[in-house]
Amino acid sequence: MSIEISHETEARLAGEAQRLGISVEALLNRFINEHAALTRPAQQRPGLPVWHLGGTGPLHRREIYDDVR
Numbered sequence: 001m002s003i004e005i006s007h008e009t010e011a012r013l014a015g016e017a018q019r020l021g022i023s024v025e026a027l028l029n030r031f032i033n034e035h036a037a038l039t040r041p042a043q044q045r046p047g048l049p050v051w052h053l054g055g056t057g058p059l060h061r062r063e064i065y066d067d068v069r
Helices: 007-020 024-038
Strands: none
8 A cells, every 4th residue: 555645744754754763654554553552442323312201101192281181
């Protein structure tokens, strides 16, 4: 796999890898692993929201309308 990056970015990566004494590939692997550790894993199936509305029960028509006795 290959990606295109600017010459400035390539130089910055090479300089940082040289400063740390590792290869550019190892530096990129380190960045990817740190990013993976910081991101939250995606949920497989998002659940429906649960609304806790208190102790109300079902409403009957007589409680809403006056035409029912």
